[in-house]
Amino acid sequence: MLIEYSDASAEVRAIYEDIMTTRQTDYINNFWKTLAHDPATLRRTWEGVKEIMSPGALDAVTKEMIYLAVSTTNQCGYCIASHTVAARKAGMTDEMFAEVMAVTAMANSTNRLASGYQVVIDERFKG
Amino acid sequence: MLIEYSDASAEVRAIYEDIMTTRQTDYINNFWKTLAHDPATLRRTWEGVKEIMSPGALDAVTKEMIYLAVSTTNQCGYCIASHTVAARKAGMTDEMFAEVMAVTAMANSTNRLASGYQVVIDERFKG
Amino acid sequence: MLIEYSDASAEVRAIYEDIMTTRQTDYINNFWKTLAHDPATLRRTWEGVKEIMSPGALDAVTKEMIYLAVSTTNQCGYCIASHTVAARKAGMTDEMFAEVMAVTAMANSTNRLASGYQVVIDERFKG
Amino acid sequence: MLIEYSDASAEVRAIYEDIMTTRQTDYINNFWKTLAHDPATLRRTWEGVKEIMSPGALDAVTKEMIYLAVSTTNQCGYCIASHTVAARKAGMTDEMFAEVMAVTAMANSTNRLASGYQVVIDERFKG
Amino acid sequence: MLIEYSDASAEVRAIYEDIMTTRQTDYINNFWKTLAHDPATLRRTWEGVKEIMSPGALDAVTKEMIYLAVSTTNQCGYCIASHTVAARKAGMTDEMFAEVMAVTAMANSTNRLASGYQVVIDERFKG
């Protein structure tokens, strides 16, 4: 299922190299090695991730924590495991992780209270 | 459906006052005015939000942006509207909002690629 | 969009009549009047609902509260509105509603804590 | 946990036989062998699947691909594994699988952009 | 990853003791032993669960079944495993479990029919 560098086409190898250069690592995640079965999706996804996750108005660790909060909400096991590691590498401490989890849990809770109680949107919150 | 301050019990009024003091505002959202139908849930939810959302290892705007990312993932209309306003009040600029949205959208996308392709978790990502 | 009794085919009318008889009402919800565009889905869905929601090991109000908890979790506006009314008709009091909401919110919260913290399943919880 | 044919009641055996005949196989999935603990749900679910998944206005492979896209969105591990196999059996090629994944990922992404940006529904899209 | 009683701080031990006393058991789930990495979330979550899950207008088994229905909807493996056991301990029989599953499955189905068909909310269902 995993396409290793040595078995990859030139197109896929070029993307693997860009991943390794950008991330300053010689390791390619299983996510990319699996997506390599569809080079178009591999390329599009990697280019999107590269563009979106590089520091901008938000720094890298903030972006990784948002990624983790979304993955946790969606219960994606692979994504939780990989983005927890990525967020820690970007600077997330134990205390920051604990707060990401607490906010994620609270938001999932109040999202349902708002819907279940059919809360009407306040005039001042309208666009 | 909304319980106004003037109609609230002493128990509910005390919580409304704590919300207004903590947030330095004289405005109570419809969310709280609706939850007031169940004072136990109003109190527990408010105390949780107050504890979790106050600055700690993460600052207020980072927490609000995570809240917004989760609410967006869950498609909760009320929560998106109210936490967009709250995040802006805490300092989220247009550029930061755009990046929260981009990360949230990307995470929702790759969460499904990881699951649908049945990507196996890398040894190094295991706890 | 709504197919009224007077405009319905014989097949659809028969289902409407079964709904009215079973529920002892002369009112057909918009849900059924919309599904009537596909008589096969109307029939299959109604027969499923009729079979599942009639009292068995669980009574009618318990079933309606579970329905409401799921609909709230999924953020389905129509379903929350209609099943809140249905649950109240089946005997759900204000206190019971408040507890359904509290349990639903708590479960949505701990579901994410369990996933995000990558909690390992206890041996004794394995099937 | 699995109820094998040899241990099944007459009612369950009859359903297993219908599954094997309809699918032209002598294999019963664990899904059905587990649902057999509740013969009413086994019967109702099988009859629904049989009715819905047989070719109609959409052919079998299209239906299986939609099933896979939904299961991927919901992150249901069992369903992704079983419906990937079912879709391939119905004719889904590697290229088709890659496109199902790409569309599913993109839809999950834009669903959140539409909600998070609070996009107002265009007049021409209203029913 | 698991913080055992013998390794826990005084603060965490006090919560473990309250869990064991309240539940009349000497067993602490992995969920709590993992949350113990963040004593504030451990305490807040346990106090919320204790308050919400104790019998009130709804009895314990009804609350556990609602918890299970939500966890099933969210596809949380840990929560499904642990709350199935908890619900059985609180009195859920095989027949009751089967009905919880049937209602949960049906609600998840009709939630999508209501949304996909864009069913308009009936006047009488408005708050």
Add this chain to the structure above:
Amino acid sequence: MLIEYSDASAEVRAIYEDIMTTRQTDYINNFWKTLAHDPATLRRTWEGVKEIMSPGALDAVTKEMIYLAVSTTNQCGYCIASHTVAARKAGMTDEMFAEVMAVTAMANSTNRLASGYQVVIDERFKG
């Protein structure tokens, strides 16, 4: 909130023109007019949609129906409304729409039965 062509920057105008040319229409959806607040996300999202949704191994209507099934599962009101129209334009008939809905509803149902019953993955379904 909506950025009209006449008020758009050159960068945004170029994308609007590509949308109109590709889709052979002079109409730009509110989705794009809203995303235009972040030209980078507008461009990346449009290029992704254009690449993914053009006919390939799957034809346009199949892709639109998968998009609709995912949007329905996620309960995204805007996306359901817009992709129902898009799918119809691409050739989805009333019968096809009814089958998309039936498959989507069934998948959402069996996804939860598989999870709630903790069905073990069959050896033959493993990758």
